[in-house]
Amino acid sequence: MSIEVNNLTKIYKLKRRQKKTAVDNISFSIPAGEIVGFIGPNGAGKSTTIKMMTGILIPDRGSISIDGLTFRKNRKQIMMKTGVVFGQKSVLCWDIPVIDSLKLFKDMYRVPDDVFKENMDSFSNILGLDEFIRQPPRLLSLGQRMKADLAASLIYDPDILFLDEPTIGIDVLSKERIRQFIKKINEERHTTVILTTHDVSDIETLCEKMIIIDKGSLIYDETLSDLKNIYRTTDLEEIIKKIYLAGEEKNEKIC
Amino acid sequence: MYLLKMYRHFVIIYMKGKLAYHFSLIFELIANTIQIGVYFAGFMVIFHNFSNIAGWTQNEVLFMFTTSWLTYSLSCFFFWSPMKDMGELIRTGKFDLYLTRPIGPMLYMVLQQFQYTFIPRLALSVFFWIYSMSKLSIEWTESHLVFYAVSMVSSFVIFSAITVFTGTICFWTVKSEEIVSLLTNNNYGLKNYTDYPITIYNKGIRFLLTFVIPYAFTGYYPVGHLLGKIPAHSGFACLSPVIALAAGAAAFLFWRTGLKHYNSAGA
Amino acid sequence: MRKYADLAIIGTKEHTAYLNSVWANFLAKIVYLYMQFSLWNALFSSNAGRNIPLSHDETIRYIIAATLISTFMECDVTMWINGQIQSGDVANQLIRPIDYRIMIFAKHIGTSAVKLLIYTLPFGILTALFYHDDLFCKEQLLYGILSIILAYMIQFLYSLIIGLMAFWLIVTWPLNMLLAAVYKLLSGSWIPAAMFPKLLTTINMFLPFRAIYAIPVTIITTPMSPGSIRENLCFQLIWLAVLFLLSEVTWITGKNKLIVQGG
16 A cells, blocks of 8 residues: 655644644655655654554645545544554463464454464464563563564565564564564565564664654655765664754754 | 454553452442442341432432442443543643553543442443333333333433543643533442432433433433323433433544644643 | 651742642532531431430530641552552662661651641631530630640651551552541541440440540540540550550561562
């Protein structure tokens, strides 16, 4: 599924009639089957944008259309086809074996038995689910839990996957597995992946395109190679640092 | 069909999770049983000394408040826990996850749990309900039966609506525990007022319990009418379904408004 | 002494941190007292001529005094200790140069002092506006105050012991809830103990609960013979001693469990 975002604006009302524009007139499009890195410094409006794209927040102005569907009219239809993984909040039931949570998602998203079985087999291979699938999340390590969360959000073959900091606090090897898994899912099923992260190597290994947001505005919407050409370096971390710094300087000038 | 299947699945999972600590589960149930049992014991102690209150005998009062408690427990199976947790869910951001599911957030929260801690209350209420009914000679004509059944359903709706109301406040204030507790606390909650005929209170409170927080329609009016205790207010008894409808609609709209507020302002 | 005073001040601050809940608590007391008031008034007026152990007037005085006392008697000691044991904080407390139980007691006193000021006092004034007769039995007031102080200590020791149960239990709220229910009935904070049927009175003879509400409230509101006042005070003293020994034992065994098993 492709995503089309047009003139998206979100204004928060603060106390005493003050307003804060969290997202300011952002437009971009993400073609189906692409992996896009969504980055920006803390408080840049990144998570507000993601929240609007997942239907949690309603934009004040502008529109989001997902393959022509909108949240206002086709909410359920979109939700059936969207997977959401928040690094900090697990979707799994805390006290029961992971497999039971997965079966619950199978029913909730009406996954046929054969598809479920097929997906389980392929997930087990890459993520090594078998090791911990019979244990409840409370006994799992952070890495295992993230793997289980990914499995739960992909068991119903979503067309779009939102990943919010999927590798935060996870060891190197698990990170690697998780990235491989995301890559593979994207290649095999043409799942569109939107990824927010502060880990540059996540982007380096996964994304073709980057969307950079700062102070509510879209700064870059380019492929990785274009960005490297513009800044004449292959060091992505360096590029991002420069972009963030430029944003801060601009801010100082205004003041 | 889909929802029923989901509910079954959810409840099995929920109970499975609780059974992981089966010692605590049993302990919780015992504690709840004793808590409710002590309340009934206190009630018996009061009527050990007195023969009636405002013209109602012990069994009549018992029949009235078990009718109300019965529907309250049933309502709490579904709504109590989600609404109690609303503040916490919004604080931690877990509520966001419910918004990304193909089932609406309210339905999702109701389906995904089963508040078994109300089983003792339900069981004891049913016990004393049957006991009091056997002691009273109520003429169960067809119209009485229909009236009583409709009143029970209305009572269920009223309790659920009030619970949803208290939970929805969290969309604005995040901390609504105090309000919930003021209404339903077992020791000093306003709901306790309706365990006795509301004629023992002053006009203001009677008005409050009838029109503002319509607890009186869950027991006093319907049962009073059935027992022929309130000839002056018999008309009120037939209002139960209307009040229930109004309360249900109000709660639904309030919830929708709250959700909209959350959708536009975040937490 | 200073450090205990500091702890007491912490207790006062913690309690007043949430103004909303202060209001809610106050309102809750009024809601409760009004319900009690209406209930007992209705019971007496619809049962005129019946032989009841307490008179109408005595009952109303009893429930007012009991609610008034409850504004500072009820405490969070059990919850504090539960929390500290479950989070493992108690280990940090053991290192401190102050005895843990005295520390809790100091904090408890601080909280009670605030409660006296922000609940009991306004609540007392409020009831005085609506209830014009003498609430207390003046001749016995001194004994009554002594009895309240004893009740306060008994209540603290009782809460302490229940709180320490967290050393052995994973989940404590069911126990707290269960005991709270039993306490509510047997202490006489809900229904005057004089109205209990024989069986309940007999059971209650061997339990400490009535020393917390029924005894002080009765002494302070109902005229009694000097002999029975003495008897009641003795009952309180005996339970104070018993609970003190019990709390000592629970604390030592609990602490050893913590040290041996590391929590």
